[in-house]
Amino acid sequence: MYFQIQDLNVYYRAIHALQGISLTVNKGEIVALIGGNGAGKSSTLNSISGVVDITSGSITYQDENITGRATDQIVRKGLVQVPEGRHIFPKMTVQENLEMGAFLKNDKAQIQRDMERVFDLFPRMKERRNQPGGTLSGGEQQMLAIGRGLMGDPDLMLLDEPSMGLSPILVEQIFDIIVDINSQGTSILLVEQNAQMALAVADRGYVLETGEIVLTGSGLDLLNDPKVRAAYLGGDSDASESGSGAYYF
Amino acid sequence: MKNTSAVAVRKGVLTAIILIFLQLINMTAALGAMLEKMITSAKSVKSVSPLFYGVIVALVAFFIAFSFIRSLYRPGKPKPTPLYCLGESLVIGLVSGVLIAALNALISTLNANGVKIRTYLDMMAPDAIKTAAFGREIPVMIGIYLALTIAGALLGGLIAWIIKSTGQPANAWAALQRAIAENHTIRFIRRNKIVRILVIIAILIFVFALPFILSPYGISILGLVLIYAVLGLGLNLIVGLSGQLVFGFVAFYAIGAYTFALLTAPKPLGLEFSFPIAFLVALAISGLSGVIVGLPIMNLRGDYLAIVTLGFAEIIRSLVNSNLLADFTGGPQGIKDIGQPRQPGFIESLIGKPMPENIYFLYVIMIFFAVTLYIVYRLQYSRVGRSWEAMREDETVAQACGVATSYYKVLAVIIGAVIAGAAGALYASRNTYIGPGDFVFMVSVNSLAVIVVGGMGSIPGALIGAFIIKGVPELLRDLENYRMVVFGVLLIAMMIIRPEGLLPIRRKKIYAEPDKDLEILKKELKP
Structure with missing residues (x-):
């Protein structure tokens, strides 16, 4: 199994945030994790990355149990998270931000090649590489955050709400890039509130509700599921019209 | 109108x-x-x-x-x-x-x-x-x-x-x-390696001659300024680079000074070690105190960190001030007759007579300052420095990039503590007397002011800041009672005019060109 979570439980003091979650990601897949506020989406990602302490359950990645490992050990294995809300280093230049993404890499030629790849994906980053990250626009910052994640040469990328706070056109661009990255061989676990877009690009999806997985299926199935449509896609109105960005919950 | x-x-x-x-x-x-x-x-x-x-x-x-x-x-x-x-x-x-x-x-x-x-x-x-x-x-x-x-x-x-x-x-x-940019003389100095080395040598000669030019008063002030610059450099690593607001920096300074004093003074312990040994032990002990403080505060941020470290500094001060420990630390009366470094013999054979104590000690401080400068500079522009900056900018993402944040946080505190301890040991040795009054909260505030005025995270800023915080009040002595009024106004004005400090840290803009470098790499990798 490429990546698997089994019966994951996370408590924040008395709050039972994740209540026995199990999910899998196969090599080369895009898997979407959707759900409302407080459903436990980010907690799931954070417990995978080792930022949040796990109460019980196990996480396996490339046939290795990584439960409870230190964050930097997990990143070293090619499991890279792009945190929610962009979080770039505002005073560092674009290039320095990208270099930070390759913090655990020692092969300079490889870092150069990765940077070239990021610049190919985001030509805008190349234009602005000497500019402090904080002076970029919101969309550019998101691109920088994703680019920085790519610099770690991830095998499985955890994307936390890449569409947050972006205009519909930018959301489409970001999702195009996600598909692009995936087609270059990186598996992706995508957390999104924009269920419409996420399910449209995902091979499979999981629906989280108050710390539990309530539904699972292929992206298309979930998109057409009446319950999902009712809960997250604004009823059965024109849900098939993609990319309008109107379907947040 | x-x-x-x-x-x-x-x-x-x-x-x-x-x-x-x-x-x-x-x-x-x-x-x-x-x-x-x-x-x-x-x-x-x-x-x-x-x-x-x-x-x-x-x-x-x-x-x-x-x-x-x-x-x-x-x-x-x-x-x-x-x-x-x-x-x-x-x-x-x-x-x-x-x-x-x-x-x-x-x-x-x-x-x-x-x-x-x-x-x-x-x-x-x-x-x-x-x-x-x-x-x-x-x-x-x-x-x-x-x-x-x-x-x-x-x-x-x-x-x-x-x-x-x-x-x-x-x-x-x-x-x-424009004139500077076009002027060939200046460009010549900036570009030409030999000329640049000559200019650096001239500056070095000036610095070397400085203790002989200055009056005894000036020597004492310059020594204090340099000690504070060292303190500033140490605190800069913790606050300016790794972004941890440590408020009780005086604690490490005090630990270094007291360790050194107790090891070299005839009373109360009567150990009377020589300068180098006592100095190294002082470094080790203050580094150890950095570990002791650094580990429990690892997970604290911002205000909480400031309060905990502040408390630690007060504990240290109360300990050395207490009568209970007076047999061990000298108590409120402090420690006197602290050891000084012995002049190496070659100085006397070189200039015919022993160098005056104060001039010799200023050289010791200068050398020590230069060494600290070098260490701090190398750290800042290394992988460690980059990870500190990343932590300061955004701890979460630094972690996501694979920076072991706890390790680097404690590392910053330890290195800062060692530098502060060294400054403390020098201070004790220079004054030959220390007491609890030397390690009050104001020392922490001043060393923080040094880096705020100079510019957070900036190395030349620490020197400028130390000069302004410790040197300028001495230059204002003529104003007598109004000295601190004018000094306060100066500080306020400075922060309004240059809110990021006098010499804020600049990002280096010398970057590799990814395309060009890739071309070169491709060529190199081909055969």
Whole structure:
């Protein structure tokens, strides 16, 4: 199994945030994790990355149990998270931000090649590489955050709400890039509130509700599921019209 | 236009308020005396002459009018006519002159009628009142004040108008920069390696000669400034680079100083180790204290961290101050006869006689400062420094990038503690006496001020900051009681003009060109 979570439980003091979650990601897949506020989406990602302490359950990645490992050990294995809300280093230049993404890499030629790849994906980053990250626009910052994640040469990328706070056109661009990255061989676990877009690009999806997985299926199935449509896609109105960005919950 | 005149009246009142306050704390006289001393190069000025007293009054009006007229030139607004500028300046001078003259008329009249002004206004001794009245009768005095403020304000307005309408200083500045950029001599110095090395050697010779040029007083001040610069460099690693707000930096300084003192002093422990050994042990112990503090605070951020470290510093101070431990730490009486480094023999054989103690010690401090500078510089521009900066900018993402944040946080505290401990040991050795009074909270505040004034995270900033925090108050000694007032105003002004510090950290812009480098790499990798 490429990546698997089994019966994951996370408590924040008395709050039972994740209540026995199990999910899998196969090599080369895009898997979407959707759900409302407080459903436990980010907690799931954070417990995978080792930022949040796990109460019980196990996480396996490339046939290795990584439960409870230190964050930097997990990143070293090619499991890279792009945190929610962009979080770039505002005073560092674009290039320095990208270099930070390759913090655990020692092969300079490889870092150069990765940077070239990021610049190919985001030509805008190349234009602005000497500019402090904080002076970029919101969309550019998101691109920088994703680019920085790519610099770690991830095998499985955890994307936390890449569409947050972006205009519909930018959301489409970001999702195009996600598909692009995936087609270059990186598996992706995508957390999104924009269920419409996420399910449209995902091979499979999981629906989280108050710390539990309530539904699972292929992206298309979930998109057409009446319950999902009712809960997250604004009823059965024109849900098939993609990319309008109107379907947040 | 009418509106701006109202502003001019307000500025006049502001000028008067400044003048009145300066007079009531008798600072006008002090500033005048300082000016007189500077210009006439007299050794000391007992009471300021009316001329210089008047110059100070006029200068206040000058600056207010100057900044007001300058502020009239805003982009998008019509340029004021010269006549209008002069009119506004006249208003400022008139209003402030009338008000300050009225105050002095009142005080003089009361004084003449036998009221003891001093009971109400502490600084207004009869002498001071006479000085403020220029030793003249009231009508003459009023005339003098009006003439002074109006002349000052008119001059200020005129100069502001000349500057703004001709754009001279801005042009001159640009021209100067252009000249520097185009000037072949300067470019030659900057580009040519040999010349650059020669310039560096010249600077080194100057620095090397400095202890012989300075007076004993200057030597002592420079030593203190350098010790604070070292403290600043250490704190810079923790606060400026790794972004942890450690407030009790004095704790490490104290631990270094006390370790060194206890190891070398004859009392209370009687160990009397030699300088190098005691110094190394002091470094080790302060590093250890860094571990002890660093580990529990690993997960604290911001204010909480500040409070915990503050508490730690107070614990250390209370411990060394307590009578319980007096047999061990000397208690409130402190430790005396702390050991000093012995001069190596070659100095005596080189210059024929032993070097004076204070000069020799300044060299020790200089060498130590240089070593710290080198270490800190290498750290900042290394992988470690980059990870500290990343943590400061955003801890979450630093973690997501694979920075082991806990490790690097504690590392920053430990290295900072070692540097502070070394500064403390030097301080103890230099003074040969330390007591609990040397390690009060103000030391932490000052070392924080050093890096805030100099610029967070900036290495040259720490040196400049130390000079300003520890050196400038000494330069202001002439102002006597007003020293700290002026110093405070300077600090405020500095933070308004340069909020990021005097020498804020600059991002290096020398970057590899990814395309070019990739081309080169491809070529290299081919065979």
